[in-house]
Amino acid sequence: MNLCIDSDCCTGCGACVEHCPGHVLSMGSENRPCEKYPDDCWYCGVCAIECPAECITVIFPYLIR
Amino acid sequence: MARSDFIYTDFLIVGGGAAGCMAAVRARELEPEIDVVILEKAEISRSGAAGRGMDALNNVVVPGIATVADYVEAVEIVADGVFEPTISRVIGERSFGILQRLEAWGLHFPRNDRGNYIVNQFHPKGRFLVEMRGELKKILAAQAIGCGARIFNRHPVLELVKQDERIAGAIALNLDCGELKTFVAPAVLLAAGGAARIGLPSTGYLHGTFDCPWCNGEAHKLGYEAGASLTGFEYTASSSMTRDFNGPGLSTFIRHGAWLINGLGERFMERYDAERLERAPSGIRMQAMREEINAGRGPVAFSFSHLPVKTIQLIEDGIFEAERPTMRDYFQRKGIDLKQQPVEVVASEVYLCGGHGLAGLVGDGWGETGVPGLFAAGDCLANPYGFLPGAMAMGEATAERIVDRSPARPAFGDAAPRLARLRASVEGHRRGALGVAVRDFEYKFRRLVNEYVAPPKSARKLQRFLDETEAMTREQDDLPAADAHGLMKVFEAKAGLFCARMAARASLFRTESRFGLYHERVDYPLQDDQNWKTRVLISRGPDGPILTRENP
């Protein structure tokens, strides 16, 4: 996993899913985003910047931490 | 097949990055009647290498600071004499206009105390790098949308269409519904970026690359298969990147005067290029890093402690705010404070790129390839170290050429048989008889790149790579794809393997050493200017690739 998404503050707006340039994210159950293709992430932070509720933090996968 | 199955346009752009957006804007401002379509793999507002942001225009000829001739000379040095000056001249001439255009669109170019642009040196000679702030890609995308171009997001292009010898369009995959869609056009611009996923990165992740991982040489492959030539594939580039993260910073660090030091604290570039030091051509810098590490004097790092606090703040502002905020998170996690600690760097994986390297499609001063109507711009065009200004300048140039010619819309050429072939190929991937995950397939050939294509090179190793991957070129047609996303990944992997094999062929062909580390042949250790100060061209022959010297 590359991201920490605070599902309490998430409004389900889908901006992160739409803007992720690598199609990593998808809307999952209960209208919350999930990392559908985590291997395709570049840790670019676009999702975090586009999130109006500021509930995404890029935490990096284990080998990069 | 009915005509209504196709979408017609005057100007089809493959890739809505820096080059593609600028091409659309320029075409529509010159000719408001022209219909422009952009096919973009992702969502245009954040796609491509510049999606998150950039902190500088790396090569602008700012009046009073440098001339176009200075710029062309600087590129010639970086390219070790192996370049064709026309495109660099065009980029030099247009670069300041690009800056002014971006400024008018709302990009911020900070000024120094005297009210002038902040222009620094990154190239071995001359100052061309202008500090920039703001949301570059969002602004470019807004302009492309605002100019009235029709944008098809989530539409990666898988195939080009021809009518006789001319280009006639492209076929794209709709990622939302999995359908193939055919676009017919008399002029097509390939602007789908470089080839990032060639070598295997030390990050341990296939997409943990320096260059934008979703651009993987598809444009190079599409162009070549349509009949365009390639060049510079023996320039197997890599960069000195922040350990583990592989994040940006290199040009930011160097232009603001950071030193490369070894584990003993020595500024080691003095040993390898006493005059240009860290601003030596990157292949020489990479060779020096490798020598220090091999001699047991590693690890190597960028050091900032000699710089004024104000300069370090400018560096931090550039990479943490403008370019990649996740870099700040990474440094915080590792407890790195630039004012106090050096930043360890390692060699990135091998990548192939026409805009920050030499590997790309061959085009003329308008970006037109040898295939009538087929153009290239940006990182897929051989525009040596053209960076962002090169991408946007050549996007502009292409658009001007196309508007000037206003060619008639073609019939749908060979679209029907190509579409049928592509559908059969897609079906093959849905069946996936190979039963090997595309991830494993990609890992395997990229591991082989590290072992046999990455320098130091030799005929034995390069041939070994070609032999080992020969079977993979057949197996790739049976790679499984469970959904549209998987299909896109299969086509990316195929393009990556194509580019890697071209790199091996070109590296075998150039029987000398050149470009510092990038083409270091242990069996031909000397540089041979008499025979090899020329580009290697690769074109498609009836029995496979034909390699030639541009000026034998």
Ligand SMILES: Cc1cc2nc3c(=O)[nH]c(=O)nc-3n(C[C@H](O)[C@H](O)[C@H](O)COP(=O)(O)OP(=O)(O)OC[C@H]3O[C@@H](n4cnc5c(N)ncnc54)[C@H](O)[C@@H]3O)c2cc1C
């Ligand atoms: C980490 C990093 C930092 C950089 N920093 C700077 C800098 O500070 N200054 C500078 O001048 N240059 C910088 N560069 C270089 C610069 O970003 C590139 O040269 C420039 O973005 C190239 O523009 P482009 O349009 O060719 O490619 P991109 O901007 O990458 O656009 C290519 C587009 O094609 C799309 N695409 C890919 N495949 C397909 C397909 N099959 N079908 C449809 N669409 C497709 C992609 O999604 C993307 O939107 C940097 C590059 C990197 C990687």
Ligand code: SF4
């Ligand atoms: S960090 Fe970038 S690539 Fe990863 S999920 Fe977020 S937007 Fe997508």
Ligand code: SF4
């Ligand atoms: S952008 Fe933020 S609020 Fe919107 S869906 Fe994504 S995480 Fe939730």
